[in-house]
Amino acid sequence: MKKNIGELCEIQLGMQFRGRIEPETDGTHAVIMIRDIGPDRRFLAVDGHERALVLPPSPPERYLVHEGDVLFLARGQVNYAVPITTKFERPTIAPSFFFILRPREDATTVLPEYLAWAINRPEAQEYLQQKARRGSHMPLVGKADVQTLPVPVPPAAVQEHVVALDRLARQERELVNRVADLNLQRIRAACERAVNR
DSSP states (O other): OEEEHHHHEEEEEOBOOSSSOOOOTTOOEEEOOGGGBOTTSSBOOSTTOOOEEEOOSSOOGGGBOOTTOEEEEOBSSOOOEEEOOSOOSSOEEOBTTEEEEEEOTTSOOOOHHHHHHHHHSHHHHHHHHHHOBOSSSOOBOOHHHHHTOEEEOOOHHHHHHHHHHHHHHHHHHHHHHHHHHHHHHHHHHHHHHHHHO
16 A cells, blocks of 8 residues: 555654854754764764754744654755654754654554655655756755655554664664775785785
8 A cells, every 4th residue: 555645744844044053052952964864864873962952043843853753854966764763852953954754643554764764765766856856956855745755554563574674784784884894904904014024
C-alpha cells in the first residue's frame, strides 16, 4: 500500500530567521544546523553535542522539534530526511531549510525511522529531484511536492524489520570504513619504517 506524505504527516516549514543564524549568549532555544547531521543522515550525539542557542525572532511553538518527528532538508543539491529518535534536553527549533514532518495520529501507523528511510530511497529521491525548483538560487523542494511524495506503508512489524536492517547496514559500513582506515595507517607506518631504515 502506498500513501502520500501529506496523508501520513502534518508538514510545517521551519522558522524563518532574518539573515545568518548567529549563536546568542542569552539564547533560550537550540537550533538545528546541517552540521548537526552526520554523513549517515543521523543526528550527531544529542547529549554533549553543542548546538547553537538563539532567541527566537517569533513565537517558537509551531517550529519546535519533538521525538517522533522527521526533518526533511528541502534546500540544497541533496534533499534527505532525518528521524528524531530521542528527546532534546532543551527546546529545539528547526530553521526554514527544513520541513518538520509529524505523523498524524489518525493516519496509518508510520515509524519515524521508517519514514526517513522511505524518503531517502533512490526512487523517492529521484521524484524529489525532478520536482525541485532550480534557478539562480539554491534548489528547493516545495511543500506541495513533499505532500504528494508517495511512499510504501507496510504493516508496523515490516517497518521495524526494515529499520533494523538499515541500522545494521549502516553499522557494517562504519566498521568497514574503520577497518580500511586502520589498514591504511598500518601500510603507511610500514612504508615509513622501510624508508627510514
